[in-house]
Amino acid sequence: MNAFNDTPCHDPTRKRLLQAALDVFADKGFRDATVREICAKAEVNAASVNYHFRSKEALYSEVLSFAYREANERYPYTLASDASLPPEVRLRHFIGNLLARMLDDTYLGRHGKLLAREIADPTPTGALDQVIETTMKPHCEVLDGIVAELVGPGYSEADMHRLGLSIVGQCLMYHHSRSLIDRVCPEIIATPEEIANTADCIAHFSIAALKHLATKDGRA
Amino acid sequence: MNAFNDTPCHDPTRKRLLQAALDVFADKGFRDATVREICAKAEVNAASVNYHFRSKEALYSEVLSFAYREANERYPYTLASDASLPPEVRLRHFIGNLLARMLDDTYLGRHGKLLAREIADPTPTGALDQVIETTMKPHCEVLDGIVAELVGPGYSEADMHRLGLSIVGQCLMYHHSRSLIDRVCPEIIATPEEIANTADCIAHFSIAALKHLATKDGRA
DNA sequence: CTTTGTTTCAAACAATCGTTTGAATCGCTT
DNA sequence: AAGCGATTCAAACGATTGTTTGAAACAAAG
Numbered sequence: 001m002n003a004f005n006d007t008p009c010h011d012p013t014r015k016r017l018l019q020a021a022l023d024v025f026a027d028k029g030f031r032d033a034t035v036r037e038i039c040a041k042a043e044v045n046a047a048s049v050n051y052h053f054r055s056k057e058a059l060y061s062e063v064l065s066f067a068y069r070e071a072n073e074r075y076p077y078t079l080a081s082d083a084s085l086p087p088e089v090r091l092r093h094f095i096g097n098l099l100a101r102m103l104d105d106t107y108l109g110r111h112g113k114l115l116a117r118e119i120a121d122p123t124p125t126g127a128l129d130q131v132i133e134t135t136m137k138p139h140c141e142v143l144d145g146i147v148a149e150l151v152g153p154g155y156s157e158a159d160m161h162r163l164g165l166s167i168v169g170q171c172l173m174y175h176h177s178r179s180l181i182d183r184v185c186p187e188i189i190a191t192p193e194e195i196a197n198t199a200d201c202i203a204h205f206s207i208a209a210l211k212h213l214a215t216k217d218g219r220a
Numbered sequence: 221m222n223a224f225n226d227t228p229c230h231d232p233t234r235k236r237l238l239q240a241a242l243d244v245f246a247d248k249g250f251r252d253a254t255v256r257e258i259c260a261k262a263e264v265n266a267a268s269v270n271y272h273f274r275s276k277e278a279l280y281s282e283v284l285s286f287a288y289r290e291a292n293e294r295y296p297y298t299l300a301s302d303a304s305l306p307p308e309v310r311l312r313h314f315i316g317n318l319l320a321r322m323l324d325d326t327y328l329g330r331h332g333k334l335l336a337r338e339i340a341d342p343t344p345t346g347a348l349d350q351v352i353e354t355t356m357k358p359h360c361e362v363l364d365g366i367v368a369e370l371v372g373p374g375y376s377e378a379d380m381h382r383l384g385l386s387i388v389g390q391c392l393m394y395h396h397s398r399s400l401i402d403r404v405c406p407e408i409i410a411t412p413e414e415i416a417n418t419a420d421c422i423a424h425f426s427i428a429a430l431k432h433l434a435t436k437d438g439r440a
Numbered sequence: 441c442t443t444t445g446t447t448t449c450a451a452a453c454a455a456t457c458g459t460t461t462g463a464a465t466c467g468c469t470t
Numbered sequence: 471a472a473g474c475g476a477t478t479c480a481a482a483c484g485a486t487t488g489t490t491t492g493a494a495a496c497a498a499a500g
Binding site for chain 1 (some may be wrong): 239249251263286329336337339340341342348349352356358377379380381382383385386388389390391392393394395396397399400402403404405406408414416418422424425426428429432433
């Protein structure tokens with residue numbers, strides 16, 4: 001894949017394909033997305049996928065890596081990682097960041113959606129393992145650090161994982177259950193202000209839980 | 221659809237198709253599931269789908285309703301709805317019930333998985349609207365009642381929705397991010413005991429949050 | 441047994457899809 | 471201008487899919 005990685009900056013066709021594919025894969029998922037639709041969106045011939053990427057699957061793997069890199073540029077975790085800030089503030093940044101990835105309906109928001117899709121229903125491309133190892137685990141470690149500071153010692157590793165998942169699960173809800181929210185209570189994410197309110201709600205809920213659990217004797 | 225509903229008890233082929241389809245749709249999703257695979261599993265001819273159900277889409281709609289009815293039989297919300305129990309206990313039952321639907325790997329656990337799939341990525345069959353209106357909203361009302369008792373008055377309707385979503389999101393996480401959990405921390409749901417521990421953790425986290433928020437001045 | 445309606449079946453159909461193919465075009469170097 | 475490699479293209483290919491079709495088999499009633 002290194003040969004490919006050296007090329008993209010100077011290859012307009014390849015770049016157009018990547019961006020179109022990101023859109024279509026995020027919207028439709030791997031299976032439903034067709035090479036013809038991607039190529040139509042990129043305004044290139046269908047054979048270009050095979051020429052530039054060898055196959056639909058290889059394109060997908062490339063898009064997944066590309067998506068994650070771009071999401072990190074748009075929604076960096078720098079504030080969530082800044083140890084000079086209090087853990088509550090870091091957690092609020094982490095949550096706001098993750099939620100924004102789920103709810104950004106502009107072009108760049110497709111990254112979070114694509115990732116959420118892949119996690120929920122991994123494609124046979126094997127791309128998920130690589131993305132988890134190289135990029136998602138470091139983000140989980142940021143969250144683990146914040147949670148550990150807030151609850152203090154005394155929790156098993158398994159319970160630490162569960163606490164982290166409880167926080168992330170609240171944010172991912174807004175992607176995975178978007179169809180439900182749009183039908184039942186669309187107003188809660190209707191404007192940037194409401195999205196910020198939602199992030200606040202998740203942060204307060206989670207911080208309240210962690211602090212309350214910290215004041216108990218440790219094990220829940 | 222009423223004509224169909226009167227038939228199923230006495231039609232073995234139809235029933236076999238429904239059950240096979242539930243399995244395959246839950247595992248593969250609507251698009252990836254093929255009529256041939258479903259019919260092979262049910263040991264019937266492929267044309268039977270069109271004869272008994274008119275189309276793949278109609279079969280899916282029927283399976284979705286069937287799935288929800290069966291999940292309610294297996295995992296009833298009676299304890300969560302029992303107003304004589306304290307709200308904390310009711311919430312623990314609600315969470316345990318919802319989590320079990322997500323994590324039951326036996327045949328009957330397919331229901332929750334199918335529903336989670338449909339919500340995350342609605343099929344063009346239009347079946348989701350019906351399921352939401354007739355069956356899922358009553359369950360949301362159960363949860364809303366519990367949350368209202370725990371946090372007390374002073375919260376806007378939007379924030380009540382967000383609180384409910386925070387609780388449900390933690391449980392759905394175990395379905396949507398199963399691939400991630402299986403790679404990073406599979407032990408947390410490896411045995412029935414661990415699943416119960418996970419439900420406890422979610423319940424404690426949520427109850428802690430709600431109680432802490434209740435002792436504040438109301439609005440988060 | 442005949443008639444009628446129901447159910448099942450194998451084959452066929454039309455559409456879609458990712459991929460391959462070989463020619464044409466393009467771009468660069470000498 | 472010629473040569474070479476890179477890129478694009480339209481057509482074709484083989485596989486897959488949901489659906490249709492008409493015949494065969496089955497079941498029930500008279």
